[in-house]
Amino acid sequence: MAKDASKYTGFIFNDSDVYKWLEAVAYARVVEDSAELRTMSDEVIDLVAAAQMEDGYLNTYFQLTGIENRWRNLHTMHEMYCAGHLIEAAVAFAENHQDERLLRVAIRFADHILSIFGPDGRLGFCGHEEIELAFARLSALTGDERYADRARWMIERRGQRPSIFAQERTDRDVLALSPWDNGQTHAVESYEGDYWQDHAPIREHNQVVGHAVRSMYLYTGALALFSDDEDLEVAMLRCWQNLTQRRMYITGGIGPSPKNEGFTTDFDLPNLTAYAETCAAVGLVYWGQQFLERTGNAEFADVTERALFNGAISGLSLSGDHYFYDNPLESTGSHSRKPWFDCACCPPNIARVLASLTDYLLSESETGVYIHIPSALRADTTFGEIEVVGNYPWEGKFEIRYKGTTRRTFTIGFRIPDWATETNAEIEGAEELAEFEDGYAVFDREWHPGDTVKVDFEMEPRWVECDPRVRENLGRSALCNGPLVYCAEEKDLGFAPQLVTALTEAPPVVAWNPALLGGVNTISVDSIVEVERFPDGLYAEAGSTETREQTVSMIPYFAWNNRGPNGMQVWLRRA
């Protein structure tokens, strides 16, 4: 970068991974501010600042390979995407550490972008959305509405015709800048734009299309930026329903296809070849969280929790140093986490979510505190200290304690998850009953120091069935317990999990297993298993298949593949 003029290596958007790492460090240092992390992040911030050009532009790829080509190929080259991650990291440092060094760099770059692209300048936005959400956060921090205004303009211009991306794709020289295109120009009339969510103006979107991560970033940004716009919210709700009712794995994984790293058609959810990129599940967490903040409706937190506890954290090994890019729901033994990727988007993305996890567990409104996910926590809120005590998600019982030092009147609410069939909640020593609103149980009262709400979701393992239009899951069931999706892994079974037919009428038995996989609830399931013995020849008369009864032990999906590559299956045949 600034101090090394050697040749650029790696993907064109590698800058963004440095920024995402910085953002994660900003959050991590709130929890534990080590000298080592501080030194490392200081050094990186200095490097980034030194690399910035006089006019505010900053992108090591074009600075090292030919600055004359900057801003020429917006749909492929990720320049504003990288800028967006710089801005998000800068905001995180300013908000959490009153450290504005990176923010000064970010604002200079943001102003450079504003000086080029806008209603009075050039029409432009990025092939990979990200700058929109970053501009929203920059405006929120600085109070300077220019950034949010420009982001709204970018979102509204996207999908209009003529498409600027389609125009770029007719120019051989522009395409040649892309490391992925084959140099063949594309006729404008054949351009559809799905991959970039450039297929239609956002208010006309009615399903999720194209690259899944891009889609999630666009929609998260749009919800944040158009906060009072009901028309846009209606479009976003259409897309949300399309996604969650037709295109989302039970793990919260999204985007089934490796071809476009994204969406295909309704109900196309293959298990073995599922792409379900870790970053896309993280993106769904972001989008659901935006919807939750906007509406206060628990259904969005249901999805956020599903993605968080399953398809997002499955991306990370229990050792914290190996990553899945794609998160299939079935394996025949060849899939495994890698220490890193050339395209290293997922590792820092999961890091920044986990480092900012508290935001997803609890939030405040003007009138009180709402617990979205009742993991054990202690939070200083405007209304005093709130503590959640329990062993969630391993148990469905927990307590919410008001630890303030004075009596205070406010609301304490908690989400009733979609999977909870019966919820008991009582205030210790009081008779009051909760009221229910938007999927939350709420107590609005005067709280005394030490007051405790005891909640029990009566968490029991349950078999879940899938819409029959998902052909892959016909005749199959998935085992869940609370928010966790379970799977059968060959390491526990001693044979391929594909051989299992679950006897779903028999009650599954939960057992806490502290020595396994860092401590997990395993669930024992009665099943029928095909014996791998057969008459000579592949095909034989009816009745040739031998079976035996067997109890199999299942583990949480997120914990699979931590004992080496081996067979795994989420959706088991049911008897």
Added chain:
Amino acid sequence: MAKDASKYTGFIFNDSDVYKWLEAVAYARVVEDSAELRTMSDEVIDLVAAAQMEDGYLNTYFQLTGIENRWRNLHTMHEMYCAGHLIEAAVAFAENHQDERLLRVAIRFADHILSIFGPDGRLGFCGHEEIELAFARLSALTGDERYADRARWMIERRGQRPSIFAQERTDRDVLALSPWDNGQTHAVESYEGDYWQDHAPIREHNQVVGHAVRSMYLYTGALALFSDDEDLEVAMLRCWQNLTQRRMYITGGIGPSPKNEGFTTDFDLPNLTAYAETCAAVGLVYWGQQFLERTGNAEFADVTERALFNGAISGLSLSGDHYFYDNPLESTGSHSRKPWFDCACCPPNIARVLASLTDYLLSESETGVYIHIPSALRADTTFGEIEVVGNYPWEGKFEIRYKGTTRRTFTIGFRIPDWATETNAEIEGAEELAEFEDGYAVFDREWHPGDTVKVDFEMEPRWVECDPRVRENLGRSALCNGPLVYCAEEKDLGFAPQLVTALTEAPPVVAWNPALLGGVNTISVDSIVEVERFPDGLYAEAGSTETREQTVSMIPYFAWNNRGPNGMQVWLRRA
């Protein structure tokens, strides 16, 4: 070609499709010798002859693109493969029509090849096997053993180290001749050679590997050429067992992967993505036929019949003018036959098999006549005219009649198919019982003109199960009737066949349906079908899936996709 010096178009091995078409015409003209076919084939033969070079070489690709490059890239460029098909067509014309014009061309080319490649010349054989079998036929026709000797030499040299193909792949200029290679040279130490069956000397082969069609052509040629070689037969039997007991679809389709158009690992037989190239099933028919001729054992004819009636003829539409390249065992509606292919190997291949079908139905030994597949036929044999009367494969009852004009003592045998659970055979008006040898029922006696053997295989529809190591078929059954594999097609059901769970305990009901698909037996099967209705959201509690009972009508697999693209499934879930 000779009369058109314009640029070459199409695949490098397009010559071979012309030759395969000529071979099919030679067979077809035995059945019905139309003036139109005669004129067309005469014209093509003249063109081919005129295109031949002075030294005997003939390959329009190199003649039009640069003759200096001939014989430089043996592993990719298909020159001997094309020569082989020229020779086979030439033999067919000479044998069936006493027309030796093409044979003269073929011999000149064959002699050219012998002048270059051989134990005293250059080490060489073709990346796509075919010349071996062609040389065998040329020697058989001409009595000139040089061709068969050279073919045996090529087969024995293949798979030895150092590999000539590996050497070619280290030379950038040689690789650049190939339209498929990316010009990157390959280290010799990383060369495995599976794709070309160049992984090991043939006597060490113990499983089928690589490109399926090449593999079948090699093994068919080897069996034909090494007729008294037990050592080689043992190797071939190992490969045969590996193929038929671990790597063959129930349809006789082989080679599951589109990546190498070939074999992968044992028990890897995906249905929806099955490649199962038409040509590969045809190749299996050839190989099984060679084994049958060599051993007289019915088990080889069982496989030949399976491939012929299912995975081979499925390649051809009932209208005779549309073709499958790949023959999956499941469809969600996007697969359909095409009028032709850029790579047009399959259409003429299926044509030459169908045009020479009689060879697979019946053969003679020194002592008698053996019926392998009892389709209705009338054959002039050394022992007199033999007629088979019946409606096979739609019915399992048939009669074999001796229509000779004098009494004659010889054997009449017929294969008892592997699927026949009980076989009744009697000679009308006689008490004699058949003897059984190698899977054949044989009557060795003096036959009087008009003597008739009445046979009944008691053909009943039957459900077949699959070795549980084929994960895709776990919990599934396939319906067969006689040699025919059945499938459920959406056109008959009105809904996706994936929704069907067959009640395999209920007896399937066969009905002749003359108006459907040119006349087929349909089979009615009781089943349970998921209703495509589900609570809001993709995932719901146990018991949410509604089902109804439904009788579904199934059709023979070979006849699917003749009413437009739609859903299809062979392996149905069983209750």
